Amino acid sequence: MVVGRMTQLASVLGTVLLLLGHVASLSLGRSSFVNRSTPSSLPVGARHPYGSSSHRRLCTAPRRSTATSSSSLSMIFERMSEECIGSLVTAQSESARLGQPSVGCEVMAIGIIDRPERARKTLKGYGITLRKAKLTVENMFRDEAAAGDDAGGEKKNIFTMSPALLNMNKKARDVELPFAPPLKRVLTKAGSIADSFDSPTVNSEHVMLSLLGYDASQGRVPEEIDSQVEERGYAKGALAVLLRMEGVDSSTFSASEFCRRLVMDMKYPDDDGPQLVTGNGESSATPTLSDVGVDLTDLATRGELDPVHGRDEEVRNALRTLVRRRKNNPCLMGEVPLCTNINKQPGVGKTAIAEGVAQILAAPSMMERLDELFDRDEDGTFTKKDEIDRLESLAGLCPARLRNHRVISLELANLVAGTKYRGEFEERLQAIVEEVTDEKAPPTILFIDEIHTLVGAGSAEGGIDAANMLKPALARGKLQVIGATTISEYRKYIEKDAALERRLQPLMVKEPSIEQTVSILEAISGQYGAHHGVSYTPGSLLAAAKLSERYISDRFLPDKAIDLLDEAGAAVHMTHSFNTMNMPVPPPEVTEEDVASIISRWTNIPVGKLDADESSSLLTLETALASKVKGQGRAIKTIARAVRRARSGLRDAGRPVGSFLFCGSTGVGKTWLAKSLAAQYYGSEKDMIRIDMSEYMEKHTASRLTGPPPGYVGYEEGGQLTEAVRRAPHSVVLLDEIEKAHKDVLNVLLQVMEDGQLTDGKGRTVDFKNVILVMTSNVGSRRILELVGQQRAERAMSGGGGERRKKKKRRADEDGVPASNPSFEDYVLGEGVNGGSSMDANGSGVDDSARANEEYAALSEVVQDELQNEMRPELLNRIDEIVVFSPLDDENLRDIAYAIVNDASERALREKDIKLTASESLIDAILYDGTRNAAEFGARPMRRAGQRLFEDAASDAIVRGFLVEGDRATVDMGLSESASGMPTVAIMREKDGALLVVDVDDGSGGIGMVASSRAMPRDELQRQPDML
Known part of the structure; x- marks a missing residue:
């Protein structure tokens, strides 16, 4: 909407500059173009339909108390009303669309019919619509171009665009075209006609009279105009458009009679009934409401609201509540299953239900304007038969008491914005209440999204809030509202205000099922497909509903499924290669694989059909894990089965991917297997949530997992486990050394392993259905x-x-x-x-x-x-499998020694571009030092031995500058001990054979004295072979 208004504003300013240029060229007079004050006749706070009040001051002149005669075109323009300016903008856009070199009277008729003001009733009486006017002008110019070609004359610059594009009703390009001299004379004459009616402004109806040749001095159309048509069958300009229009009988049509009826409608408007709503959904009777609200019924009339499907029952409940005699103000509240978050229910469709009500209320009036809204085929039938059938069904749902009602969405932010001084907010809100309850205003129903924000809004010391200001009108039944809020906000704000709660009727909005969501997606896929230039397959719609429900746990259907569909359409649109010549190509299809790829991108887990490569990797998952975790084949096999079960889609979606208890002595690879699993399945070791259960040895520490209850310190921070899973719902959760936690702390895990959920201290339900839960224990080691x-x-x-x-x-x-x-x-x-x-x-x-x-x-x-x-047995009974890790034997330890050295070599190559190679004797030394206590301590002594003998020695060489980027070296054990009895490590540089001997500390595992490190060239090495 903002972009549209800015475009209209640019067109208006372009029109201003053009008119001023025409005035200067014609020497019709000069007028200073200065900022002018807001017209006093406009209501305070009224919104200009083409921009803000500052733009309004640029484009309009002050309303004059007495009519003044003026022939200056610039003064005429300054006197023009907003709607009249809009007709000029429309005429210029249509001229550009039709490829015309200037704006003529024929196209100006289209602008007036689009912005008729008080001519609306007259035009409607003759059956004149905007669609018919556009079609008539197009045919006139096409015939004129064809006649010019047949006569052999110069070909005119008409229809420079292809005829196929003319009926696409796209917005014309922004082209500033000059006004034809006949139109300049018409606009100048319109000022005289406005003077004759004592009108301070030049309105659209004045321009319409001028287009038809109305003589202000005589008060009628000269007879020669009608006689010209009768005798010679000749007409030009706007009169020619009316005579050739479909539905207008040219044999009986009289310009004099048309102008007479128009003058009567101008002098005697129908002020007794509700005032007409303008083309922007605004009513002159409700200027303040039009400024801060959005007319949903007008948006429905213009087709800017998406169809509402799957909510028939909720929409009928809202309509039934609206026609009640008492308590006829429905309040929509999201209701979701108890297993999910009961505090927040965004995306379940509360706003969509209000839009559905607006579409039903707008349907009867749209059925009366079918000729204006829809095109017909050559045989006279409407082109969009399905859309008309839908309108007819919606019109049948509209209660008789609610016909001609409109639904206005009240934006509280717009209501509060700009209220700098005390009392301005109350004054604005009171003006809205008076406008809505005014009998002359169209019957209005206010839709207030997040209605709980009214409680306390705008209140100041000694003042009252918005809710209390609305209560009297609600109690008298003069004001009807549709509210939308969440259950938690309703309880927190509205239930505490008994008087406000008594005037609202709660209506629960349930989260739709997957089947209902698919139906909703089928209904709206056309709009999203047209927007992205793609088409959605039935499989993609089903995948969007199922995958979003399964993998996106913190949002609700249908919102998350619609977002997934929208994202997939945008991705396919961006990756599709379009024809550079703009030739018609079939739209690309959005398949279920495209939807699955978006889910994978959002959640960082593999989703979708298994391809050959992934199937192969899953079948060899044991090999991939065994390359990192040595000697625990049975544990690896158990984990791999769980991963394949989850990836194939056969696992229970209501429980975690797997719940495992790893038991064994220290240092055998329990934690390392969990890290390797996170890297293999989720893509990174960072996708692991590790919690040391030794921090939960006391009973009161159980609240740290889920967060303290209200009133305790740390309530706003949340729990360590629940907050981590909320931020990363697709990860490996490692509870290390679980036997050290208090028994009451372990009770928290019961519902996680059984139902895949956990409620935190704030009452929010955290989803554990996509995590792999791993617990480690040293029990029985x-x-x-x-x-x-x-x-x-x-x-x-x-x-x-x-x-x-x-x-x-x-x-x-x-x-x-x-x-x-x-x-x-x-x-x-x-x-x-x-x-x-x-x-x-x-x-x-x-x-x-x-x-x-x-x-x-x-x-x-x-x-x-x-x-x-x-x-406790209830905890053990919920664990999927208890995996026992065996102690490591000699073969496993040797593999670990190789792995430690290879990892260090890879880091040196990656970080320093230094390639290190370890000899077999160095591996034997690391193995000897690392296996002395392996039976009791596992592989961790091996890691310390690798750091001392390999990493520390290489680090000393790098720090001393012996090894620099690009070097290659071999690390070996020295054949003799140092003078101090320490073992030595010899590093030989390949490029020159230089040798660095490093003494290592056998006790502390660190590097020995720096002075004991020494470098020798090859010749000295040959003279002292005992150093190796």
Whole structure:
């Protein structure tokens, strides 16, 4: 609406400059163009239909108390009314659209018919409409162009655009065209006609009289004009347009009779009934309301409101309430299922219901104006039959008592804006109440969105708020409103005001189902498709409803489905390549894959059909996770099953993707597997919410997860768990070391694992349906270590490890590699984890032998016994699967050592462009230091050994400048100890063979004294071979 008004304003200012240029060229007089005060005859606060009051001061002159005779065209223009200026703008736009070199009288007739003012009644009596006028003028110019071509004359610049574009009713390009001399004389004569009627302004009806040749001195149309038409069949200008118009009988039409009826309508307007509403939906009886409100019925008449579907029952309830004798003010409140947020219900369709009421009230009047609103085919039938059928059905729903009513949306922000001084707000609101209750004004129903904002609005010390000012009119039944609010706001503001609540009738608006949402999307897809230049497939509409309901939890249907449809249309429009020659091309289709891609972009989770690459990656998910997490094949396999179940769409959508409890001793990879899962499924390790449950050892800390209740410190901040999930509803939630939390704290997790939701301290329901819940625990770790030790001893006694030792010995003899240094390839091709069989088909490394299954079952039984002693059965019963992590063996630890060194090398290459290669002896040293306490502490000692022997040594070389960007080096263990007895690490630079020997601290894990680091060239290295 703002853009449209700015465009109209630009056209008006262009017209101003053109007219002033014409005045100067004709030397018809001069008039200073200065800012003028607001006309006193206009109501205070009345809105100019073409811009703000400042623009109004530029385009109008003060209303004169007495008529003054003036032949100056500039003075005529300054006296023109707003509607008359609008007719000039319309005429210029139509002339540009039709390719005319100037604005003539024929096109000026179109402008007057578009902005008729007091000529409206006369034009309606003759059946003259804007559509007919446009069609008639187009045919006249087309015939004139054809006649010029047949006569062999010069071809005129008429219809420079293709005829196919003429009937598209698009807005004409902004072209400033001059006024033809006949039109200048008509406008000048219109001033004299206005003087003869003692009118201080030149209105559209005066210009219409001037177009038809009305003589102000005689008070009639000269006889020669009508006789000219009767005798010679000749007419020109606006009279020719009227004579050729469809529905006008040219044999009986008389310009004198038309002007006589127009003069009568001007002198004796119908003031007893409701005043007419202007083309902008404004009424001269309600200037203040027109300034701060939006006429929804007028928008419905102009087709600017989307059709309302799926809300038939709610619209009928609102209409039924409006025709009641008492308490006839419906208040629409969003009602959603109890499992969702009951405090806020945006997007369930409250405003759409009010728009639906406006469309029903506007339908009867639109049915009476079909000829004006719709085109006809050559056989006389209307072109938009479906639209007319819809109008007819809507008109049948309109109650008789509500016919001719209009619905005005009252904008409270506009009502308060500009009220600088005390009392201005009350004065403006009181003016609106008086205008609405005025018997001469059109019957009006106010729609107040967020009606709870009226309570307390505009109140000052010693004053009253807006709600109290409306109560008397509501109580007398003089004022009708349709309100819209949420349940929480209704309870907070309106229920406390019993007098206001008694005058409103609450109507619950339920969130539509998926089927109803699909019906709504089918109804509006045409408008969105036309806007984006695309077409929506039925599958895309169904996908928008289902996927938005499943993955967008903090909003409501149909709003989130409509936004998804709109976004998908915009994305397809931007990616589609249009023909550069603007040739007609079929519109691209929006498919369900396009909708799924938008959901994936919004939520950062894979959604949509599985392609070949993704199917392959899901089938090999165990291999991808096993490359990061070593020695936990059974845990990886369990997680992969849950991910595939979620991705295939077969999981229960009412519960989390998975609820797992990882049990095992410290350092075996429980937390690392959760991080790897977040990176693999959600795309990044950052998509993990980690909460250390050791911070919740006290009973009162349970409120920290969901947020303190009202009245306590931190109430506004929310809970640590609920707020994190609200911000990232698609993530891995890791509750680390859950056994350290108080038992009452764990009760909070019951509804999360069962129903996928949790209510915070503010009463908001947080959705956990798209998270993977992982809990870790060290319960039973001592017994696990004891049992594993027994199992390994039994395997050694039975000779289960003989074949592996033989394989190591054979490889050592062949390659010269120490037997304690088996490669990763040997591990993959050999016995796998826990000395069992090879990897399974998915690459998870699970040993499925009978002995391995028995050993794992024994471990699970031990952990189950310990968990039953530590945790409540209702919590354990809701966990999808309890995964036991086995202690790491030698093969797993070697893989971890390789992984630690490779990660450090990748960081050096990425950050410093330095390529580091570790030797086998360095790997053996890291493995030796890292496995001394591996049975009890897992892989963390291995990480510390890698930092001390590899990362610290490389860091010393980089800090000293021995290694710079682009260098390549090998990191190896020195063959002898330093003078202080510390182990040494030798770094050889490849480009020149230089060597840096670094002493490392065996106890602290740090770098030794800087002075002990020394660099030697190749020749000195050859003289001192004992350094290696």
